[in-house]
Amino acid sequence: MNNNKKPNIITIDEKVCYNCKHRVWAVGISWGVRCGNDMKNGIPKLIPGLRHTCPAFIMREDNNRKPFSND
Numbered sequence: 306m307n308n309n310k311k312p313n314i315i316t317i318d319e320k321v322c323y324n325c326k327h328r329v330w331a332v333g334i335s336w337g338v339r340c341g342n343d344m345k346n347g348i349p350k351l352i353p354g355l356r357h358t359c360p361a362f363i364m365r366e367d368n369n370r371k372p373f374s375n376d
Contacts, residue, residue, distance in 0.1 A: 315355060315373040323355040323373050326363040 315323045322328055327342035329349045339349035342361045355373060 313374060317370045317372055319356075320362055320364070321356045321358050322352050322362075324365055324370070325358075325361075326365050327361060328352075328365075 315321060317324060322338070322340070325340075327340050329336075329339040329341045331337060331339055331349070336349075336351075338352055338355065340352050340359075340361075341349050343350040
């Protein structure tokens with residue numbers, strides 16, 4: 306068994322919501338992580354998870370991005 310792989314790490318080049326330009330990190334105001342591209346009544350729509358992706362995906366251009374890990 307190979308234990309070197311960590312499936313809970315999201316790399317900075319994966320095409321998932323965590324790396325998307327439209328991601329709104331509203332955890333501090335108890336809204337969770339939302340999609341700024343899909344607004345309903347002026348409120349961003351909740352995404353199913355950080356590994357989710359959709360046709361509106363656009364890679365973030367932030368040079369300070371870091372991989373995500375749940376460790």
